[in-house]
Amino acid sequence: MSTDATRRVRLLYFAWVREKVGVSTEEVDLPQTVASVEALVEWLKQRGPQYGEAFARPQVVRAALDRVHVKPTAALGSVREVAFFPPVTGG
Amino acid sequence: MSTDATRRVRLLYFAWVREKVGVSTEEVDLPQTVASVEALVEWLKQRGPQYGEAFARPQVVRAALDRVHVKPTAALGSVREVAFFPPVTGG
C-alpha cells in the first residue's frame, strides 16, 4: 500500500464503545477504499476482536464526522476525526 | 317588601370595576326575584350611575359566586358572596 493510497484519521471512542475497544483515541492510516462510516466499521473489525465486540451490534453505535452526527452510510470524504459512541444520554 | 322576600349578600368589586363603583365591598338585601348574575347586574344599575358606568360593557365584567368563576346566566341560589371584576391579569 503506497502512502498516497491512505490518509491519516483520528478515531475517538466514548462510553462502553471506548471500554470495549480499550483505548479512547488512536490514529489510523485508512486505505482510500474505506469510503464510508460502515466501511470503516468493517475495516476496524478486521483489526482485532475488541472492535468486533465494540461493533457487535453496529446499529446501536453512533458516529460523528468532524464533530457532526452522521448516519452509517455517510461518506468519510476528507474527514480528520471520526468518533464512535452509544446513543447519547446527557441532560 | 317583607324580610323573607330578600336575602343579604356581600358584594365585592375589584380593579377598575371597584374604581367605578367607588367601594370595594358592600352588603345588599337582594329581592328573591333577582335570581341570576345578569339579573343582579341589572338590579345594581338601577341603584346609581356608578353601577351603570361599571357595567357599561357587561360582557367584559366577570363574576364569581362564593369564589368560583361563573357565567352571567348562573343562578344566584343561596350565594353569600358575589364578586365582580375585569378579566384577570395575574401571573
Add this chain to the structure above:
Amino acid sequence: MVVRVQHEDFDIAAETDRLVGGRHDVGAIVTFTGKVRGDDGGRPIATLTLEHYPEMTEAEMVRIEAEARSRWPVQEVLVVHRVGELRAGENIVLVITVAPHRQAAFDAAGFLMDYLKTRAPFWKKETAPDGKGTWVEAHAGDDTAAERWR
C-alpha cells in the same frame, strides 16, 4: 402545594432548597419567574400595582393544584405571587415544579402559569413615569394558551 401571596420578594434558591433539599428521588426541577418589564408595547412603566381577591385566590389555586397533580406525576408544586406596588425589573410570580422526570415538571409549570394568567383573581395596574395609571387588559393569547390543557 404551597400557594403564597405576599408583597415581599421571593428567594428562588431558598424556595427550591425547601422543596428538594436532601431528597434523592427528584430528577427535574422547573422554575418560572415572571418580572415587571420597563415597558408594555412601547409605553414606559415605572411601577406595577397588583390587586387580588385573597379568599378566591386560595380556593382557585387549590383547584388548579388538584388539576395539575391529577394530570402529571409531580412531587412538589409551589406558587408565590406578589401583590402591591412593584417596580420595573422586580419579580412578580414564581412557579416551581418538582418531578422525577423532566416532561412532567415542564408541563405542570406551563399549565400552572397558563391557569394563573386566566383564572387566578389578580389584576395589574401599570403606572407610567408621569403618574398615569392604566389597568392591564387581558390577552386573548392567554385564554388560547389555557385552552391547550382542556
Add this chain to the structure above:
Amino acid sequence: MVVRVQHEDFDIAAETDRLVGGRHDVGAIVTFTGKVRGDDGGRPIATLTLEHYPEMTEAEMVRIEAEARSRWPVQEVLVVHRVGELRAGENIVLVITVAPHRQAAFDAAGFLMDYLKTRAPFWKKETAPDGKGTWVEAHAGDDTAAERWR
C-alpha cells in the same frame, strides 16, 4: 448563548442574576435543573459518572442554540452541564432561558433539554452501592420528545 461544561456545581441564583441583573426588558425566566436520582427503575444508584466529547459538545451546542434562537424570541440562553462523578441528589444540568414573554422561555427551555438529551455528546454511567457500573441506555421517549420540534 453560554455553554459551560464543568465538574463543579452551579449556582442557579448567581447564573440567573448574571443574565438578567439590572435589566428591565425581561418578562420571563425559565430554569430547568436535572438531578441525580438515588435509583433508576428500582436499581439503587450511589454515583453517576458523566463522560463527554468536549470539542463536539461545543459545536453541537452552538448549532442547538442557533436553532433555538431562530425559533423563539429569547433574550438569553444558558446551559451548564456537569461531568465527572456526581452523587445521588447532586445537580447534573442547568438550562436558563430569558425572554420578554413566558411562552418563548418555556418552549426554548423544553427544546434545549430535548436536544441535549438526544444530540449533545454526553454519556452517563450509574454505579450501584456495591460498585457495579452500568451505562445508562438512551430512552426512546427522548427521541420522540425531540421529534416534536421538527
